[in-house]
Amino acid sequence: MIQISVCDRVESFLKLFKNPMHVIQKRNRKWIDYDRACHILSKGEVPDKQLQAEAEAYVSLNAHLLDELPIFLSLTSNYFDIVLDEFVGIQAFYWRQRQFAWRPLLQSAFDMKWTSIDSEHTAQISQVQRKLSVLLNDDEEEYDDEGPVMSWVDFLHEAKTKSSKDDIPYIPSIHDTQKGLFDEPVFRCTVLTDYETKEKLKVQKGDVIQVWLITSDKDDEQWWYGSMDSHQYGWFPSSICKKL
Incomplete structure (x- = not known):
């Protein structure tokens, strides 16, 4: 054209x-x-x-x-x-x-006025907020019902089973004088620098850690699972600690 x-x-x-x-x-x-x-x-x-x-x-x-x-x-x-x-x-x-x-x-x-668009948006946001509030409350209740989170090493060192019907064998704690699983750490090491794990363990330079497990990540870096006492466990990189 x-x-x-x-x-x-x-x-x-x-x-x-x-x-x-x-x-x-x-x-x-x-x-x-x-x-x-x-x-x-x-x-x-x-x-x-x-x-x-x-x-x-x-x-x-x-x-x-x-x-x-x-x-x-x-x-x-x-x-x-x-x-x-x-x-x-x-x-x-x-x-x-x-x-x-x-x-x-x-x-x-x-096909609507801007005032109706704004009011409809506000109503939808209110519905979403109510649903989120319900979900968050449900999550908090479930978390409370579950009780404190226990590491698997803590679980292995439980002194007694919770009920006899579970038929879980007794596993001694790390401070138990009897011999059994995890009676003694693999080795001990001295902390070279302050470090805080994602779990409970928080160490400072000069502390002595008992190492119970050793593993490697995808980059072949060794990670050690250790403890300061019976209630503080955590994973930390081997580079922050020197074997004794």
């Missing part, structure tokens, strides 16, 4: 200037002969027939341009206005089509 209604017409519009430009250039070439003829006549002499003919041609071309060039420029101006109106019409048609295509989407998403 743009090519036919605008581009082709603009190209035709520009071609209209070729003929007037050709006439203007021809008149300019005759200007020298016309000037020479006027100079000869000013001295009271008569120019030859060829020079006189060239001078008359200049006068004719100049009169022709003075008569027709304003009309031509006026018509080309009107022609360009028509092309411009056509281009504006195409733009208007394009945006009308876009408006027609987008209107259902806009109405489906925003």
Whole structure:
């Protein structure tokens, strides 16, 4: 549509200037002969027939341009206005089509006033907050029912089972004088720098730790599970402690 209604017409519009430009250039070439003829006549002499003919041609071309060039420029101006109106019409048609295509989407998403949008948003947020409050309360109740979290080493060192029906064998604590599982640590080490584990263990430089387990992570770094007493256990990197 743009090519036919605008581009082709603009190209035709520009071609209209070729003929007037050709006439203007021809008149300019005759200007020298016309000037020479006027100079000869000013001295009271008569120019030859060829020079006189060239001078008359200049006068004719100049009169022709003075008569027709304003009309031509006026018509080309009107022609360009028509092309411009056509281009504006195409733009208007394009945006009308876009408006027609987008209107259902806009109405489906925003078919309400901003005040109602704000109130609806506030109501939805209130519902979410109430649901979160219920969930958080439930989590707290479940956590309270579970009691304190016990590390698996603490569990292994429980002195007695909670009930006889569980039939869990007795496992001595680390301070128990009887021999059994975890009677003695694997080794002991001296802390080189202050460190606090994610569990209960918190040590300072110079403390002696009993190491009960050794493992390695994906980077082949050794991690030791140790304790300061029967109630403080935790994992710590081997780099902070020196074996005794």
